[in-house]
Amino acid sequence: MLAKRIIPCLDVRDGRVVKGTRFINLRDAGDPVERAGFYSSEGADELVFLDITASVEKRRAIVDVVSKTADAVFIPLTVGGGIDCPDFMQELLQSGADKVSLNTAALHNPQLIEVGAARFGSQCMVVAVDAKRVSGTGKAGFSDSGSRWEVYSHGGRTPTGKDVIDWVIEAEQLGAGEILLTSMDADGTLDGYDLDLLAAVTGAVTIPVIASGGAGTLEHLYEALTRGGAHAVLAASILHFGTYSIKDIKTYLTARGLPVRPTDIERHLDR
Amino acid sequence: MSEVIIIDSSSANINSVYKAVKATGLGAKVSGDPHIIRTAEALIFPGVGSFGHVAAQIRKKGLNDPICEAIASGKPFLGICLGMQLLLEGSEEAGFADETAAGLSIISGFSKRFPAGLPVPHVGWNLARPVINSPLFTGLEAGAYFYFTHSFYAEPTDDKHVAAKTSYGLDFVSAIQSKNLFGVQFHPEKSGPAGLRLISNFGKIVADRQ
Numbered sequence: 001m002l003a004k005r006i007i008p009c010l011d012v013r014d015g016r017v018v019k020g021t022r023f024i025n026l027r028d029a030g031d032p033v034e035r036a037g038f039y040s041s042e043g044a045d046e047l048v049f050l051d052i053t054a055s056v057e058k059r060r061a062i063v064d065v066v067s068k069t070a071d072a073v074f075i076p077l078t079v080g081g082g083i084d085c086p087d088f089m090q091e092l093l094q095s096g097a098d099k100v101s102l103n104t105a106a107l108h109n110p111q112l113i114e115v116g117a118a119r120f121g122s123q124c125m126v127v128a129v130d131a132k133r134v135s136g137t138g139k140a141g142f143s144d145s146g147s148r149w150e151v152y153s154h155g156g157r158t159p160t161g162k163d164v165i166d167w168v169i170e171a172e173q174l175g176a177g178e179i180l181l182t183s184m185d186a187d188g189t190l191d192g193y194d195l196d197l198l199a200a201v202t203g204a205v206t207i208p209v210i211a212s213g214g215a216g217t218l219e220h221l222y223e224a225l226t227r228g229g230a231h232a233v234l235a236a237s238i239l240h241f242g243t244y245s246i247k248d249i250k251t252y253l254t255a256r257g258l259p260v261r262p263t264d265i266e267r268h269l270d271r
Numbered sequence: 272m273s274e275v276i277i278i279d280s281s282s283a284n285i286n287s288v289y290k291a292v293k294a295t296g297l298g299a300k301v302s303g304d305p306h307i308i309r310t311a312e313a314l315i316f317p318g319v320g321s322f323g324h325v326a327a328q329i330r331k332k333g334l335n336d337p338i339c340e341a342i343a344s345g346k347p348f349l350g351i352c353l354g355m356q357l358l359l360e361g362s363e364e365a366g367f368a369d370e371t372a373a374g375l376s377i378i379s380g381f382s383k384r385f386p387a388g389l390p391v392p393h394v395g396w397n398l399a400r401p402v403i404n405s406p407l408f409t410g411l412e413a414g415a416y417f418y419f420t421h422s423f424y425a426e427p428t429d430d431k432h433v434a435a436k437t438s439y440g441l442d443f444v445s446a447i448q449s450k451n452l453f454g455v456q457f458h459p460e461k462s463g464p465a466g467l468r469l470i471s472n473f474g475k476i477v478a479d480r481q
Contacts, residue, residue, distance in 0.1 A: 076458075
């Protein structure tokens with residue numbers, strides 16, 4: 001049975017791991033290669049590097065981080081942040097990334113998803129969606145539950161006017177292999193994922209959805225994977241500051257009856 | 272030290288395979304040169320992307336014959352993901368009847384798409400359970416989780432070629448074996464300690480042959 005994935009997310013700026021609350025207040029959380037190795041040895045199923053380096057000139061540092069990580073860490077690695085052309089995708093994939101995550105550039109030019117999928121395969125193409133709840137129950141165009149979400153670009157700074165559900169369906173049709181869905185309202189709050197958003201998106205596409213933003217307790221992760229319908233959960237704050245370990249998470253999810261990859265994986269290295 | 276040639280199939284994951292093979296202590300070199308493939312002691316054939324595209328690339332580079340000769344001579348050979356599917360006759364992905372996109376036809380059978388209703392691609396960690404006593408799965412006999420990402424699965428005509436199975440809606444073939452020829456649907460290079468163990472087992476098969 002397919003295991004539910006636990007994916008630590010490392011926000012990387014100028015080659016260092018940082019994590020903020022509601023997209024601001026960045027705090028230093030360590031060396032990316034070291035953190036990646038640590039999470040892998042703990043039983044992380046995958047890793048995401050989100051490059052939030054502000055300047056274009058310094059952006060190439062992520063290639064080096066990816067290459068060094070891939071020398072020592074043998075689990076799937078996704079890289080996102082500032083990826084805007086197939087050549088950069090290729091460079092990252094050749095450096096050892098397994099998937100690239102597109103966000104703002106795909107919103108400006110949706111064909112980028114199609115071109116990337118044709119060249120590297122859909123399994124390489126993750127589309128990251130930053131979603132913000134729009135209030136206004138009862139207005140025209142709102143779903144029955146009264147919930148609607150708008151896609152934001154530029155790291156959550158710019159409203160696009162695009163509806164989240166329309167956009168994830170379009171991304172899937174263009175060849176996206178996975179959706180990385182972040183609730184901007186919940187991100188960094190530790191109050192739990194936006195389950196309505198998750199359920200709406202997982203109900204709209206057949207490709208796997210990775211839930212992101214808001215996890216503060218083990219119960220939150222369980223809810224995202226069950227009620228929310230997510231295939232995987234992205235976790236940052238609760239891991240980086242040591243609230244829970246990957247093992248704590250997997251032990252809990254196993255006890256709640258969800259399939260996970262066991263964390264006693266090092267036994268395979270006895271030879 | 273044994274050296275494995277990783278066939279340059281122009282796939283995006285070549286470097287990851289190279290790095291994982293090196294991490295197990297095996298010698299490795301990436302090459303798309305027919306002569307080097309002919310003279311290799313052992314080969315790894317990685318592949319991601321679309322069946323028809325990669326099949327055409329291999330043919331264009333003149334690698335079909337060297338690969339088939341290496342396998343026929345009994346050299347240890349490991350196909351990964353699409354590199355396993357290409358060992359069969361063809362795939363639903365490329366249209367079964369399209370000769371320009373035919374597989375290497377070393378193992379009889381075709382690759383099929385997962386049935387409608389299942390989330391596709393099948394992405395993530397799943398359990399591969401060996402169904403025979405295979406040297407590739409030494410230390411992994413009880414089954415182990417490996418990383419998969421694919422929409423099509425190989426269906427060999429003859430059960431004797433089935434080395435491991437995995438459940439995803441249905442039981443599909445996640446590893447094949449025929450003497451020194453091995454194929455895995457998952458990505459051992461991205462499957463943590465279990466994956467490194469499998470690659471290391473392949474290295475032992477190479478070493479034992481010498």
